[in-house]
Amino acid sequence: MRAVTISGDGPTAKLTTSQVEPDEPGEGEILVDVASSGVNRADLLQRAGLYPPPPGAPAWPGLEISGTVARLGAGVSDRRVGDEVVALLDGGGYAEQVVVRASQTLPRPDGVDLVDAAALPEAVCTAWTNLVDTARLQADETLLVLGGSGGVGSMAVQLGHALGARVVATAGGPERAARCRELGADVVVDHRTEDVVDAVRAATDGRGADVVLDVLGGGGLGDNVRALAPGGRLVVIGLQQGRTGELDLARLMAKRALVTGTLLRSRSPQEKAAIVEAVGEHVWPLVAAGRVRPVVHARLPFDEADRALGMLESGEAFGKVLLLP
Template sequence: MRAVTISAPGGPAKLTSSRVNLDEPGPDEVLIDVAAAGINRADLLQRTGHYPPPAGAPAWPGLEISGTVRRAGHESSPWRPGDRVVALLEGGGYAEQVVVRGTQVLPAPEGVDLVDAAALPEAACTAWTNLVDTARLRAGEHVLVQGGSGGVGSVAVQLATALGAHVITTAGGPERVARCLGLGAEVAVDHRAEDVVEAVRAATEGRGADVVLDVLGACGLRDNVRALATGGRLVVIGLQQGARGEIDLGALMARRAWVTGTTLRSRSAAEKAALVAAVREHVWPMVAEGRLRPVVHARIPLDEAARAHELLESGVPFGKVLLVP
């Protein structure tokens, strides 16, 4: 089958359309014909050699897809040929077909175009596990979502809003700020022109945010701690602005706050199965009710994956960029 492989670590030009072999699905696996694959920043890191796939995963990138079941590895599988589905992967999504554990497959959400549905699995799982499982976000709390215009951020804003939280988010420029407000944020801050910490304090009557969901990493660490309320929780899920930073422990202690970081790809099969089940139970109804939707910036042919990576790296996209075989 056709897939996009990485010829050597480096820039987008290292992405190459290739013919590869795909293993037959095992007893607990499903073979899916891909309708679209979502591009994530983890794919950019893998391309440059900084985020290798876990053992047993395909060497080519791609952490989420939508498509149609071709066949299941065992007759007892709940999945049948022709089922419209999405899936969370360890890798291999940049291809015409994927094989994935059945526990990481979900029915395509109601009311969503099958191609656009590829924008949801990774983002929905990331947003749910970090806001709910890790940060324990509760209705009525204030949450700062750094980067509300991103693939994960645009879903996190909607999810936190649907959970009853007061959402503050950041974006670059008036147009993107307006679009974040349209996703449900109560306050959207233009980080190019405004002081984010002061905006958070103004929106919370000086308390600060109960939860900060951060994709910036090192360069955002100081301000994220300053933005926390007493008992606040900072969850770092991205390193867009560096992996090493200095933290003011005094400021953290004064707030009785905590900082943690998480990744999704390296989690065990059991952890991913539980997370996918939670998303199906709690998030998919939000999608069916129209309270949460995929945000897709562009659909790009699979053979033009290099252009898609260049686009994502430019910072222009609002929401997800998808590859379509």
């Protein structure tokens, strides 16, 4: 089968379409014919050699797909050959076929095209588990989404709005700001021209945000703590501005605030299955009702995988970029 593999090392590494041997589904697994693969920032890191796949995962990138069930492994009873599904993967999604644990799949949600459905699994699972399980976001609280135009950010804006929170999002430029408002953001801060902390305080009568979902990492740590309300929760899910930063502990203590960081890919199969199950129960009805939707910037063929990653790296993409076999 065809897969998009990594050629070279470090900053000069490229993605190349290659022939690889497909896997066979084992106990509790299914084989899926891929309709579409979602592109994520983790794939950029993997291409550069900075984020190796976990043991047992294919060597090529790809953390989410949509497609049709082609074969069942032993013990699988809740999927059938021919079912249209989406899947959260440990890796290997840039391929014509993938093997995945059935517990990490969900039926294609009603009202969403099978190709575009690949934009959902990684973004929805990441946003849901961090907003609900980790941050314990409540209705009527204020959520600050750093990077509201990104793949996870655009989903977090929609979920925060659906959960009844007041959503403040950052975006670069008036056009992207307008699109964030369309997704449910109550306030959008243009990070190119406005001070984010001042804007958050102005939008909350000086109180700050109850939850900050942060993709910046070390470079944004100080400002994000400043933006927190008393009792606030800062959840770091990205490192776009580095992996280290200074933390004013006195400020953190005075606010009785929490700072935590999470990854999805390195979690156990049991944890991932629980997150996928919760998404199916709580988010899939929102998708079917049109209250949450995939946000797709571009759909490109496998041969243009490097261009797809470039759209994320440059900040061009609004929402998700998809690769089609």
